[in-house]
Amino acid sequence: MAQRGSSRRDSVVCSLEEKNKQKERAESDRSKQKSEKGKEKTSDQYHYETDFDQFITEIKQLFHQFDEKIDKRFDRLDSKFTKVFEDLKKEMNQIKVEVSDTKNEMKDIKHKVTELEQSVGFQAGKYEELEDKQDDKIRKLHEHLDEMKRKLLLLEKHDRxxxxxxxxxxxxxxxxxxxxxxxxxxxxxxxxxxxxxxxxxxxxxxxxxxxxxxxxxxxxxxxxxxxxxxxxxxxxxxxxxxxxxxxTDLPTELKKTRAKLAKEAYTIRRSERLKTRILEKGLSVYLEVRRTKEDSWERRELYD
Structure with missing residues (x-):
């Protein structure tokens, strides 16, 4: 940045010096002409040249001071930008570290979740297996109870x-x-x-x-x-x-079925004009109907 200020200053000074040289050549030419004519340089011209040189010197000093101020400001800005850049660099490095730590934590969590899912899946499989076995045991138990109930009904019916x-x-x-x-x-x-x-x-x-x-x-x-x-x-x-x-004397459960069939048979005889009969076979009690003696008996299913 100091070099950029110095370059601008040198350019301005060279320009001024070139103009000054041109003026000096012009004055020299005029002096020569005057000399040829027998005239000499006056005192006013001398003073003019001295004032102009002083003016040029002051301009150079002003540009030099301006360049110094510009250089100082650029230096301060450069220092500030350098500090900001370093701070940003530190923050970015810290963020990179945190991101890396977060990735590692996520990997660890994912690994634990996978292990947990595998464990849960294994336990769920065992639970389903136990549940299936339990359901099978319950089903067999119900079948056994139903069979026991059937046998008890048969025994009770036989006793009656x-x-x-x-x-x-x-x-x-x-x-x-x-x-x-x-x-x-x-x-x-x-x-x-x-x-x-x-x-x-x-x-x-x-x-x-x-x-x-x-x-x-x-x-x-x-x-x-x-x-x-x-x-x-x-x-x-x-x-x-x-x-x-x-x-006939039947177990209570079969008596209820027969009573229900008897009511249905009464309704059929009155509404459909059919003959009815209630038969017993094993643990089954059912209703049959026919219209005439020549017809075959047909089983009538009842629906709740």
């Missing part, structure tokens, strides 16, 4: 196979239910007296009942053959118009 339920028999004080049933066998089911007298019961009593009419009678026959004889006679046409009913 010698029982019959009699509905519609009026209640009397000090009644003899065994005698009442035998009279019914003889008079309504048309079984001969000799056979009726051979029929024997293990137990015979009335059951609690929430419906309308007298409480039903449950009778347990000593022999299954006697029970089958009575039930088959009760299904014959000669007994259809009686208000009394004879039903």
């Amino acid at each position: 196979k010698n029982n019959l339920l009699f509905y519609g028999f009026p209640e009397e004080q000090n009644e003899d239910l065994k005698a009442t049933l035998k009279t019914f066998f003889k008079d309504k089911l048309e079984i001969n007296d000799e056979k009726v007298q051979k029929i024997d019961f293990t137990n015979c009593h009335r059951l609690p009942y929430d419906g309308a009419g007298p409480k039903p009678i449950i009778a347990r026959f000593v022999y299954f053959e006697d029970r089958e004889l009575i039930y088959s006679k009760a299904l014959m046409p000669i007994f259809k118009n009686e208000r009394k009913r004879v039903l």
Whole structure:
């Protein structure tokens, strides 16, 4: 920067010196002309040349002072810019260090996250495997419980196979239910007296009942053959118009199903004019319908 100021100063000075030389040559020419004419340089011309030299000297001093000021200002600016640049350089280096540290931390975090994901995935896989095993155990347990329930129902049904339920028999004080049933066998089911007298019961009593009419009678026959004889006679046409009913004794769950089917059968007989019957097979209770005796029985499925 000092060199740039010095160059400008030298250029101005050279220009002024050149002009001065031109003026001197012109004055010299004029002096020569005057000398030729016999005239000499006057005192005023001398003073003019002396003042001009002094003016040039002052101009040079002013330019020199101006150059010094410019150089000082450029030096101060250069110092400031140098300091700012150094500060920026330090800050950039610090930022680079921080960025590098951040990258390392991010790599470490990413590595930990990957390990965590792998661990979670492994644990999730183990959990799903255990859950599948648990679900399989629960399913098998439900199947086992269902099988146990089915077997218990079969046992209960088997235990009740010698029982019959009699509905519609009026209640009397000090009644003899065994005698009442035998009279019914003889008079309504048309079984001969000799056979009726051979029929024997293990137990015979009335059951609690929430419906309308007298409480039903449950009778347990000593022999299954006697029970089958009575039930088959009760299904014959000669007994259809009686208000009394004879039903098999079933476990509670199957009784509810039969009661529901009985209501549906009543609706079908009235609305569709079809004949109905309710059958039992194993643990199944189902409804069949037909229109005439010549038609085959068809199973009627019920939907809730």
